[in-house]
Amino acid sequence: MTDASGRPETEHEGESEHDKEGELQRALALIEDATIVADASSLILAASENPGGTELVTVRVLETIASRLGGRTKRTMVAPKRPNLSIRFGPDATPEHPAVLLLGHSDVVPAGEGWVADPFSPRVADGWLTGRGAADMKGGIAAALQAIAAVNHVRPDLPIELLVTVDEEDLATGIQAHIASADAAEPGRYLACIVAEPTDMAVVIACRGAANLEIEVTGRAAHAGRPEDGASAITTAARIATWIAGDHERMRAGASGLLGSATWNVGRIEGGHGTSIVPDRCSLLVDRRLMPGETGQEALAQLEAGIAHAIGLLGCTAEASLLMEMPGFETDPTHPLVATAVEALQAEGEAGPIEAWTAACEGGxxxxxxxxxxxxxxxxxxxxxxxxxxxxxxxxxxxxxxRAYTRMLVHLHDARATLRTHTIIA
Structure with missing residues (x-):
C-alpha cells in the first residue's frame, strides 16, 4: 500500500484520527509524575558541577534510567570522565524517516553559597523539587525521558533521540564534539529539535548566541614615581572597556524584533602588581551575545577593530582571542513545530506564549x-x-x-511531510 507520493505507507500512517487519538491517550496514561520526580532527584544527587567536576556520574544515572525505559545508549568521550550521551528509542533515523531530537546537558553550575541545605540532596516540599540542577536542567531531562518512553511504548516505529552533552555551562566542548562527529554529518537526520531548558512553559522560538572573548593587554612596567617611563596596561584596558560600553549602547539603540540586539559585557578585568608599579599586563574577559546568523569570528573582528581605535598611541599592545562560541537561532513563528508546541501546552492547561530568550543555549x-x-x-x-x-x-x-513532549512527539511525526516544507529563519 502506498501514499499519494508512491512511498510505502506504514501501518500507523493508515490509521484514522480516532486511532491516533487513542494512541496519544495511551501514551499520556503512561506518564508517572512520581517517577519523573524520582529520576530528577537521582540526577541531582549525581553532582556534576562545571567547572570543577565531571559529568560521568550523571551519565551513569542516565544510562540506568534509559535501560529501565528501554532506550539504547551510546557514550562518546569528549574528555576524560566527560562523555556525551545519546539515548535512542525506536529505529535509527534515516533521511526518509528522521528523528525528533530532544536536547539537554548533564552539567550544572557550581552550587555556590546561600543554600539552606545541601544543594545536592534533593528536597520535595510544598509542590517543589529543590536542588542544584532541578530547573537547569535535570528536571527537564527526566521529563523528556518519561515522554519519549511513553511514546515509544505505543509507537515503536518512531525514531526519537535524547542527546545529553557535557560542558554546556562553560566552553560547550560537548556539543562541539557532537557537531564534529559522524552522526552530525548525516544529512536530514533530525525532523525537529526541542531543547528542554527551563522556559517556564513558554515556547521560545528565538535565542541569541554567545561568544566568550579574552583580551590580553601588554604594557611596560616602570616605577610609579615616574609613570611616564612606562605604559599602563590597566589604563589601556580601561579605554578598551569604555569602547565596549559605547558600542553596546550603539547596538542597543538599534534594537528591534523579538531578540532586540547583540550586546557586550566585560565580566572580569585583572592586572597589575601593586600600587608602586606601572602595570605591564591586564586581561579582560568579555561576553558578546550574538544575533542569529552572526558568528564568533565576526564578533572577534569587531572587537579587534574597536581595540585598535581605543588604544591609539598609548604604547601598549592588545590581543583578542575567541574562547567559545554558541550560535543563536530563530524559527519562524508560523512554523508547524511552533504551532504543535503551543497546542500541546494549551491542551495541558498552559497559556503557551511564544517568546524569545535572553540567554543562550546549544540549540543553535x-x-x-x-x-x-x-x-x-x-x-x-x-x-x-x-x-x-x-x-x-x-x-x-x-x-x-x-505530557506536552508526549503530545508533540506523536503529532510531529504524523506531520513530518508538512514540517519539511518549512525552514528556519537562521
Missing part, C-alpha cells in the same frame, strides 16, 4: 548544522530559579512538560 548548533526547526521548551524558570541558591522547579511543571 543543531539548527545551524542540521537546518532543522528548533525551539526551547521546558519546566522551570531560567531567570528566577536557575543558577541561584535553593534552585527549584514546580513538580506540576515537570509533569506538564512530560
Amino acid at each position: 548548533f543543531i539548527a545551524r548544522q542540521h537546518g532543522c526547526p528548533t525551539i526551547i521548551l521546558g519546566p522551570g524558570d531560567i531567570t528566577g530559579q536557575a543558577h541561584q541558591p535553593d534552585e527549584r522547579v514546580r513538580i506540576s511543571h515537570l509533569a506538564t512538560a512530560a
Whole structure:
C-alpha cells in the first residue's frame, strides 16, 4: 500500500484520527509524575558541577534510567570522565524517516553559597523539587525521558533521540564534539529539535548566541614615581572597556524584533602588581551575545577593530582571542513545530506564549548544522530559579512538560511531510 507520493505507507500512517487519538491517550496514561520526580532527584544527587567536576556520574544515572525505559545508549568521550550521551528509542533515523531530537546537558553550575541545605540532596516540599540542577536542567531531562518512553511504548516505529552533552555551562566542548562527529554529518537526520531548558512553559522560538572573548593587554612596567617611563596596561584596558560600553549602547539603540540586539559585557578585568608599579599586563574577559546568523569570528573582528581605535598611541599592545562560541537561532513563528508546541501546552492547561530568550543555549548548533526547526521548551524558570541558591522547579511543571513532549512527539511525526516544507529563519 502506498501514499499519494508512491512511498510505502506504514501501518500507523493508515490509521484514522480516532486511532491516533487513542494512541496519544495511551501514551499520556503512561506518564508517572512520581517517577519523573524520582529520576530528577537521582540526577541531582549525581553532582556534576562545571567547572570543577565531571559529568560521568550523571551519565551513569542516565544510562540506568534509559535501560529501565528501554532506550539504547551510546557514550562518546569528549574528555576524560566527560562523555556525551545519546539515548535512542525506536529505529535509527534515516533521511526518509528522521528523528525528533530532544536536547539537554548533564552539567550544572557550581552550587555556590546561600543554600539552606545541601544543594545536592534533593528536597520535595510544598509542590517543589529543590536542588542544584532541578530547573537547569535535570528536571527537564527526566521529563523528556518519561515522554519519549511513553511514546515509544505505543509507537515503536518512531525514531526519537535524547542527546545529553557535557560542558554546556562553560566552553560547550560537548556539543562541539557532537557537531564534529559522524552522526552530525548525516544529512536530514533530525525532523525537529526541542531543547528542554527551563522556559517556564513558554515556547521560545528565538535565542541569541554567545561568544566568550579574552583580551590580553601588554604594557611596560616602570616605577610609579615616574609613570611616564612606562605604559599602563590597566589604563589601556580601561579605554578598551569604555569602547565596549559605547558600542553596546550603539547596538542597543538599534534594537528591534523579538531578540532586540547583540550586546557586550566585560565580566572580569585583572592586572597589575601593586600600587608602586606601572602595570605591564591586564586581561579582560568579555561576553558578546550574538544575533542569529552572526558568528564568533565576526564578533572577534569587531572587537579587534574597536581595540585598535581605543588604544591609539598609548604604547601598549592588545590581543583578542575567541574562547567559545554558541550560535543563536530563530524559527519562524508560523512554523508547524511552533504551532504543535503551543497546542500541546494549551491542551495541558498552559497559556503557551511564544517568546524569545535572553540567554543562550546549544540549540543553535543543531539548527545551524542540521537546518532543522528548533525551539526551547521546558519546566522551570531560567531567570528566577536557575543558577541561584535553593534552585527549584514546580513538580506540576515537570509533569506538564512530560505530557506536552508526549503530545508533540506523536503529532510531529504524523506531520513530518508538512514540517519539511518549512525552514528556519537562521
